[in-house]
Amino acid sequence: MPHASRSAALPELTALFADVQQHFLHVIVPLWQGPGWNADMALPYEALDAAHQPLPPQRYRAMACARQLYLFSSLIGAVDNAETRAAALFRSLQRHFHDAEHGGWFYSIDAQGKPLDQRKDLYTHAFILFACAHYWQKSRDSLAESTLNAALEVIGRRFATGDGLYEACLDRDWTTLQTGPLQNPLMHLAEAFLATLQVRKDAQTRQALLELCTAMHKGFIDPQHGVLMEKPLRAVDNWYEPGHQFEWYFLLESSALLRGSTLHCALDQAFAFTERHGVDQPSGAVLAMLDLKTDGRAKNATQRIWAQAEYLRALTLRPASEDVVLRQLQALQQRFLHAGGWHECRDEQGEVSRKDMPSTTPYHLATCYYGLAEYLQR
CATH class of the missing domain: 1.50.10.10 (Glycosyltransferase)
Structure with a gap:
C-alpha cells in the first residue's frame, strides 16, 4: 500500500x-x-425512535437477536456487562426462535413471543451461525459450539441445492417455496463460514465456502462489467x-x-x-x-x-x-x-x-x- x-x-x-x-x-x-432492551423478553426492540423510545413492537426477528449477539460478543472485555448481555441474547435465540418440531429457527415471533413468520430463512440462519462463532470464540460456552454445529448441519442438509448455492427461504417444514438462491443471504453465509473457520479448523466448512464462491462467480457475476x-x-x-x-x-x-x-x-x-x-x-x-x-x-x-x-x-x-x-x-x-x-x-x-x-x-x-x-x- x-x-x-x-x-x-x-x-x-x-x-x-x-x-x-x-x-x-x-x-x-x-x-x-x-x-x-426489552428485559421482559430478554430481546432487543426492533428499533428506537429519535427520542430513544422503542417503536411499538410488532415482531422480534431471530436475525436481529443474532446481530446483537454478535455485537455484545465482540464487546466482551471492552464494555461492562457485555458478557452478561451476550449470554442473555444467546439464551433468547434458543428459547424464542428455535423450532423444536422441525429444527432450525423461525424468522420471527410476535410482540407476545409467539411464532409469527415460521418460515426458514437462510439470511437468519447465516447470522445465527456467524453470531455463535463469535460468541463461542469469546465465551467458550459449549452450548454455543453445539448451536454452531446445529446451524451448519441444517444449512448443509436443508438449504443446499447441490451446486454450491443455497435456497434463500423454505417453509417451516423445509418444503420448497421456489425462491432459489439470492445474493444477500449467500454473502452472509460466506461471512458466517469465514467466522467459523476463524475459531476452528473445519475442512467441510472450508470446502463449502470455496464451492459457494465458485458458484457465485458462475451464477451472479455480470460477464460484461464484473459486478455481482x-x-x-x-x-x-x-x-x-x-x-x-x-x-x-x-x-x-x-x-x-x-x-x-x-x-x-x-x-x-x-x-x-x-x-x-x-x-x-x-x-x-x-x-x-x-x-x-x-x-x-x-x-x-x-x-x-x-x-x-x-x-x-x-x-x-x-x-x-x-x-x-x-x-x-x-x-x-x-x-x-x-x-x-x-x-x-x-x-x-x-x-x-x-x-x-x-x-x-x-x-x-x-x-x-x-x-x-x-x-x-x-
Missing part, C-alpha cells in the same frame, strides 16, 4: 477514528443496553447494489483463503466501476441500487448508513491513500452520526428519510470500525 500521504493524513485520521469509536461506545452501544448481481444472471428485473459489492470485496480481500479466487478477482476489477457509478461525488454518499440496463444509473438513490460503512471498510483494504479513507470516515460521521445516535437513511436529495434507529445497524458499524482499527495498526 502506498504511503505517500501517510504522515500528513494519519494523525487526523487517527483522531477522527478515536472520536467515532467513543461515539459508538458511549452513545450507540448504551442505546441497546438501556432503552433498546442481486439475483442469478438469468433472473428478470435484476440489479446490483454498491454496498454489497463493497461488502463482498472486504470479505474476499481479507481472507487468505479467498483472496485471488475468481470471485475476488472479478470484484477487484469491478471496484472502480462500482465507485464511479455507485458513489456520489463530492459527498461520498453510496447509492442504494444501480441498473446495468441504464449504464449503471441509479435505480434507487437512497443513501444508507450500512452501505456507507461497507464502502469505508472496503477502502481500508484498497491501495488508496489515507486521504481517501479520511474523507470517507468524515462522510460517515458528518452525514450519518449525530449526538443522539445515527441517521439510518438519507434520500436522493440528501435529506434524512428515516428517523428510527434499527437494532441491526450497530453490527455494520462494529465491523466497519474493526476494519478501520486493523488498518491503522498496519
Whole structure:
C-alpha cells in the first residue's frame, strides 16, 4: 500500500477514528443496553425512535437477536456487562426462535413471543451461525459450539441445492417455496463460514465456502462489467447494489483463503466501476441500487448508513491513500452520526428519510470500525 500521504493524513485520521469509536461506545452501544432492551423478553426492540423510545413492537426477528449477539460478543472485555448481555441474547435465540418440531429457527415471533413468520430463512440462519462463532470464540460456552454445529448441519442438509448455492427461504417444514438462491443471504453465509473457520479448523466448512464462491462467480457475476448481481444472471428485473459489492470485496480481500479466487478477482476489477457509478461525488454518499440496463444509473438513490460503512471498510483494504479513507470516515460521521445516535437513511436529495434507529445497524458499524482499527495498526 502506498504511503505517500501517510504522515500528513494519519494523525487526523487517527483522531477522527478515536472520536467515532467513543461515539459508538458511549452513545450507540448504551442505546441497546438501556432503552433498546426489552428485559421482559430478554430481546432487543426492533428499533428506537429519535427520542430513544422503542417503536411499538410488532415482531422480534431471530436475525436481529443474532446481530446483537454478535455485537455484545465482540464487546466482551471492552464494555461492562457485555458478557452478561451476550449470554442473555444467546439464551433468547434458543428459547424464542428455535423450532423444536422441525429444527432450525423461525424468522420471527410476535410482540407476545409467539411464532409469527415460521418460515426458514437462510439470511437468519447465516447470522445465527456467524453470531455463535463469535460468541463461542469469546465465551467458550459449549452450548454455543453445539448451536454452531446445529446451524451448519441444517444449512448443509436443508438449504443446499447441490451446486454450491443455497435456497434463500423454505417453509417451516423445509418444503420448497421456489425462491432459489439470492445474493444477500449467500454473502452472509460466506461471512458466517469465514467466522467459523476463524475459531476452528473445519475442512467441510472450508470446502463449502470455496464451492459457494465458485458458484457465485458462475451464477451472479455480470460477464460484461464484473459486478455481482442481486439475483442469478438469468433472473428478470435484476440489479446490483454498491454496498454489497463493497461488502463482498472486504470479505474476499481479507481472507487468505479467498483472496485471488475468481470471485475476488472479478470484484477487484469491478471496484472502480462500482465507485464511479455507485458513489456520489463530492459527498461520498453510496447509492442504494444501480441498473446495468441504464449504464449503471441509479435505480434507487437512497443513501444508507450500512452501505456507507461497507464502502469505508472496503477502502481500508484498497491501495488508496489515507486521504481517501479520511474523507470517507468524515462522510460517515458528518452525514450519518449525530449526538443522539445515527441517521439510518438519507434520500436522493440528501435529506434524512428515516428517523428510527434499527437494532441491526450497530453490527455494520462494529465491523466497519474493526476494519478501520486493523488498518491503522498496519
